[in-house]
Amino acid sequence: MIHFIVSVIVAFISSNLDDLVILTILYAEATNRKQRSTILFGQLLGIGAILVLSIACVTMLHAFNLNYLNLLGIFPLLMGMSGFYKLYKADETAKKKRPIILRFKSKCIQPQD
DSSP: OHHHHHHHHHHHHHHTHHHHHHHHHHHHHOOSHHHHHHHHHHHHHHHHHHHHHHHHHHHHHHHSOGGGGGGGGHHHHHHHHHHHHHHHHHHHHHHHTSOHHHHHHHHHHSOOO
16 A cells, blocks of 8 residues: 555656646745745645546546446547548638639649549
């Protein structure tokens, strides 16, 4: 159990080193006690929000069958396909908005089947 707690603490510190640097810079630039307390409150609020969100996600995962967890990989795939489709449609509408002479020239230069 102690090994697990030490592992969690080390993982937390190693993943928040950049945050530590930013907080150090913010504390160095703070000129009064109110600014320092605002920085501390914001840090605690952010960590608390991440903790609450993590606990909520773990609780919801226990309610679902973990065999279906693999299906979550479909969402990034669908988002990518949706972005590609929107890009394709934007390109098609841009081609239709070109002046007629440019469309004619492009057909003559690059005939399409």
